[in-house]
Amino acid sequence: MNAARPLTMTVDLAELHRRAKNMRRHMLVMARGPGQGYVGQGLGFADTLAALYFHEMHWDPKNLTMDGRDRFVLSTGHYSIALWAVLCEAGVFPLSELPTYGADDSRLAMSTIDTTPGVEMIGGSLGHGLGQAIGMALGERLRGSSARIFCELSDGELQEGSTWEAAMAASHFKLDNLVALVDCNGIQADGAVVLNMEPVADKWRAFGWETREVDGNHMESVLNALSAARVCTQRPQAIVLRTKPGYGIPSLVAREKSHFIRVDPSEWDALAAELERTEVQ
């Protein structure tokens, strides 16, 4: 039944690239305020979020709590900069709010809080997202809704045991309305991934998930994987996304792999200019 869901937006690659680029612009505006932020993770995940929010998901930016909406669960709350960017790009927040990122009383907090419109759960204590997403998927199924749940989680987060408790349960309950988006960007708090999680895709397969592995910064690949995940198989779907932190700004990608990119105040204009002249896939 999920496969029958009509697309809510036209597939237009150029349009999705334009959205992703705008989101990256928004992230630079946000990070410039505090002079730092999880801009690396955000830039790396921008393409997936653009594909989700401007193509795949059934949602309404004017009615964020719409009954029967598809839900995006951001487990890594510190990726909030990416969520604010896509919600802003969709018109949920005005552009003028972007510079408040990380400031006192801002809705655009440095980690997600569910009092901000468009946030489906409080992420950031890693290992929580998938369990809650399973509850949502079970809940929608109980209500007879065809809504789908998309849950982002990261490669570092796979080290949390609760992720695998949840992974076991999702296949047991045959949650084909659940898609895990595993962002493998190769970094965690202490730097490059400290505990080897490879082979990531095989782990998901072993836990009973229909699993695909794609370049998470290649829009068509992401779209194809999302499209394939629509097919009802009585199994949960996992998409392992290989992403590059800082993607879209080559000098940030080339930087030392760091969880928390620090940017010198004098660098922002140059980074913004670099983003403008960089063509992405």
Added chain:
Amino acid sequence: MNQLRFTKAMGQDEDGAQRATLDAPFGVALTKLGAQRPEIVGLTADLGKYTDIFPFRDAFPNRFMNIGMAEQNLVGVAAGLARTGHVAFATTYGVFATRRAFDFISIGLAHSRLNVKIIAGLPGLTTGYGGTHQAIEDTGLMCMIPDLVVIDPCDATETMAATRAIADYPGPVYMRLLRGKVPIVFDDSYTFEIGKARVLASGTDVGFIATGMMTERAIDAASVLAAQGLSVGVLHVPTLKPLDTEAIASFAANVKCVLTAENHVTRGGLGTMTAEALFDAGVSRPLVRIGLPDRFIECGVVASLQERYGITTGHLIEAAAKAARRL
């Protein structure tokens, strides 16, 4: 040679209770609620049989989910169900809910004030399984979490009333579970309200402030002490959070000495919170805190252990008599 006493494997040790009992009051109440409210769902982490939730499963198999031995996921899934409009009752033992899934209850539930009820079996010293299974510090831990309601019911009547009350309350709750054949202390006229303590007996010499199953023992102790000529009051405090500090302060102000009684370590539980409440209210009374010691407790027969660690009716009588002699 003394006859050896043995604890039961997963079942309940007989405690030789004098009162009539009711079987599985939580399961009975939840199943009744389930028939009226389709949004109520039940979950357990492989302890359904031992937390009295199987009557609900049998009545509503589609609305029951056994998550397996994974308490973090139990709470996470319950949270997600609440986010889609369900009222989730999730059962496990208190030790596993509070020790293993603390972050999930704190951040996953309480921070978002989600409509999930954690029902926690084997409270305090009600199993002979040793430290792994005795939730001696659970309500103390839970009371530290903002926006979480914490309840320790006394008997079968209150367990049923509290189950109904928390189903109506649109937020996160941690409730201790008395399972199996649960004594009936209160009659049908008893009413339960979240956050309200209840004066069960008025007295002017000593006053018991008790929670959970210790209230039954305080009632019994009070009647023995009354026969000895003491005027003894009993305040029952089933809700540990939000604590009815006003009722505690005014009850204490009417007696000469206060004894708290809890099936929990005395540090961080009702005893500690009573001391804080009295201090904050400017009510100064001698305070004796009766409860479990600051140590892990060994395996054994429940009745033997309760005797050894000081939470029987006899201990309450002795402590009150001793306190009264000092007045």
